[in-house]
Amino acid sequence: MFTIGKLASQTSVSNDTLRYYEQEGLIEPAGKSPAGYRLYDEDSARRIRFIKHAQLCGFTLSEIRELLVLRVRDKACCGDVRTRAIEKKLQIESKICAMKAMSKALDQLIAECANEAQPVEECTIIAALERADIAPPVQ
């Protein structure tokens, strides 16, 4: 059992963030010292790693809270978790698509700007961004 500072440095998260996660119902200390210090164990560290990795995968804290509920609830199937992962992946893919279109438009703009006398009114990025038919809404 170790205190919050140890868990923080072990997981590269601040004490404040850990207390914030607790406040948000994402974690619970394994116990408390007589003085009221939060005490954590290896399972706490695993949980923090879970949260951090899920965040890197694009999950919000409230989505992660749901995943953590699934993780505990024994009736839930892996499929529930998988469905959420697939949904999140689709969201991300859609965003990547939109950004690739943007990047392409910028490439074009940069190429055309290479010849100095190009008037701004003809910038392709602007044309691309003003068109109604690009980048389908991402959520």
Next chain:
Amino acid sequence: MFTIGKLASQTSVSNDTLRYYEQEGLIEPAGKSPAGYRLYDEDSARRIRFIKHAQLCGFTLSEIRELLVLRVRDKACCGDVRTRAIEKKLQIESKICAMKAMSKALDQLIAECANEAQPVEECTIIAALERADIAPPVQ
């Protein structure tokens, strides 16, 4: 020339959001009625579309403000404009990279969890998210 409500419904943005964009220096009404009503034209609508599409591409409002400066400033396409465009492209590429990493991490999780009927205690997504060796921090 039309009022804010018309522009709002035409662009599927709320009146409040339009006023907020004005406050943030993203748009300006084309004119004002004698009573002080904001009046907009087709160019305003194009500008809103520009903002919305750029947002879908992952730009923040302050980045969009910069893009709008590019769009309006400079009668000729100068080296400075090109530099800004290249900077924006690098930002986008970096964002695409980050999102690809997220997508890849999710792919890995989804692939590992092929058996949908698996109970949560054996969910490989959760196991994977608890492992310390996946999805190195991006950005």
Next chain:
DNA sequence: CTTGACCTTGGAGTATACTCCATGGGGTAG
């Protein structure tokens, strides 16, 4: 002339995910 939809401004509130701070107690080294 009244109704009701629409507009104005300024300011406060929401959600996300922290981050910092003040105040005060806890625990150990010298």
Next chain:
DNA sequence: CTACCCCATGGAGTATACTCCAAGGTCAAG
């Protein structure tokens, strides 16, 4: 005993991007 760092709580602040509200002016229809 005194440093000195660690921990506790509660509350405020940050950034982004809205969203809502109150109080009041504008305007066309009936």
